[in-house]
Amino acid sequence: MTNWLEIESKVVIVTGGSSGIGNEIVINLLENGAIVYNADLKDSNLNKKNYHFLQVDVTNRDIVQKAVNEVHNKEGKIDVLINNAGINLPRLLLDSAGSHPEYEINDKDLNFMFDVNLKGPIWFSQAVTKYFIEQNAGKIINISSEAGQEGSEGQSLYSATKAALIGLTRSWAKELGKYNINVVAIAPGIIEETGLRTKQYEEALAYSRNITVDQLNGDYSKSIPLRRVGKLKEISDLVCYLSSNKSSYITGTTINISGGKSRG
């Protein structure tokens, strides 16, 4: 039986594919027959056919360029780039309570967030676009967030980086459409737990919202129309569809995937 998606033998680079959403995307793509390169700081040591690891810090332009060239030299083409690597440090504009000044926006955290969440996608997209233009084909998929569409209490820096990624998506689609390159973003809402949800993350977010860590996991039957958090597989299924030629007329837009919590 042929696979409806028809992404067999497509060469896909996934950044941050060793954990959470990225890891699920890597597995789903491999199960659909793609050749997958995971560009992450550390390997997930996935023991699967057609899985490759590239040790890359997405903030480093030279390393990103070398990694992309390496994939192209080996495979002779690159079909899809998925800009997934991202971090989230919850920070308040102003720590008005005054007991945790480290949770107030500062230069170091601002630069770190913008470096990983924005420079990463920019360096990677720049490096693959050279090849996409030669091929007259290619897809860039940016993993944004519902927070980038709606804003998020205690996560304004994160929200700003994810909103900027939506701006890059729209603009690159306009620049690159003439080369048959699709650029899309997705905006997941609340989903199953990933590596992003560390103890430090939860403590900072709870403080910024003046609630306890236990209260962070609210009653989703009220806030999410589908009454549950999203599954990683549901996110990766959308990304696989967007990686395929079945989505060839979708570009310059952001697809909200939040169970109806927000429509973007």
Ligand SMILES: NC(=O)c1ccc[n+]([C@@H]2O[C@H](COP(=O)([O-])OP(=O)(O)OC[C@H]3O[C@@H](n4cnc5c(N)ncnc54)[C@H](O)[C@@H]3O)[C@@H](O)[C@H]2O)c1
């Ligand atoms: N988890 C959520 O609720 C959620 C919701 C919406 C959007 N997102 C977005 O989805 C993406 C993945 O998030 P996740 O929850 O799976 O996170 P995660 O922490 O589980 O995984 C992120 C991966 O990125 C890698 N990474 C981080 N910095 C890197 C760098 N400088 N260079 C290379 N790799 C780096 C990490 O090593 C890790 O493997 C992020 O862009 C995140 O903003 C997550």
